Amino acid sequence: MSDKDFVTALRKGLDTLTCFSRVHSRLTLSEVARLTGCTPASARRSLRTLWHLGYLECDGKHYWMNHKCLLVANAYLASRPLPSLAQPLLDGLSERTRESASLAKLLDGEALIIARSTARRSLSVGLGIGSRLPAYCSALGRVLLASLPRSEVRARVRQMTLQALTPRTVTDASEVIARVDEARERGFATSDGELEIGVRSMAVPVFNRAGAVVAGLSIAVRADRMGLSEFIEGFLPMLGRARDRLGEQIYQD
The missing domain is CATH 3.30.450.40 (GAF domain)
Structure with a gap:
């Protein structure tokens, strides 16, 4: 893939989504930045976008996965x-x-x-x-x-x-x-x-x-x-x- 076809923002968003796990079920902004290697500003944009789209929930400090994420998992299993x-x-x-x-x-x-x-x-x-x-x-x-x-x-x-x-x-x-x-x-x-x-x-x-x-x-x-x-x-x-x-x-x- 050429550099012009690679969407860095998408990669960062996917990295943010996949850093959640059983061990890391609820994460703060700083924890997501550390786990993904992104800057806090970049991590915040990814988190807020995923929250806005319904893939994450937030209580003002912690983020966690919403059930909408199952759409992606089920699509893989079904396809x-x-x-x-x-x-x-x-x-x-x-x-x-x-x-x-x-x-x-x-x-x-x-x-x-x-x-x-x-x-x-x-x-x-x-x-x-x-x-x-x-x-x-x-x-x-x-x-x-x-x-x-x-x-x-x-x-x-x-x-x-x-x-x-x-x-x-x-x-x-x-x-x-x-x-x-x-x-x-x-x-x-x-x-x-x-x-x-x-x-x-x-x-x-x-x-x-x-x-x-x-x-x-x-x-x-x-x-x-x-x-x-x-x-x-x-x-x-x-x-x-x-x-x-x-x-x-x-x-x-």
Whole structure:
């Protein structure tokens, strides 16, 4: 895209809208400026515009998302085939394993969940469609990074903030890259207590009919339910079968 076609104000507005999350549900002007890297004046213009259009609410100090934002989210889910194709398979996988299953795509340095089936004994409160997981320490993120050329993986990892979310989180860039390399070689990725204490997760890449990776499919268990080796041996075949069935239905996404 040429510079003349790039609308900076639109980018700033979208950056403002996407800085809201479960962690940052109510934000002040200064907090939005910090999260987006904009000046306070620029952040104020974006916030006031989004408020005027009905995408944000404001009490005079704090801003938060309005339900109108669901129009954008629903438009994606309704217009793309992958989430709807995956949902029955996720439900079946969750029912057979009695664990939660997720489908995600790579978005910058995160794995963005686009479909999910939650087991009754859900491991993560608040995890659902639209949730974002750090790619460097999640099984979904690693398996999605593994679909990229190694040079791109190195560049992306070097730009990430490798924060220790638990005592087991790998925060050394070289080791993160090694875990991604391992996922590429094995055809699946794991995360053992790195994202959440006491939780093990495993993910496989989902291919379309052209052989391109279009998403990652994962399942997670409590660490006290089974060891990592037992988890891989017992659940990887089921994960692979669900992945293959989904891939047979996808031409592109």
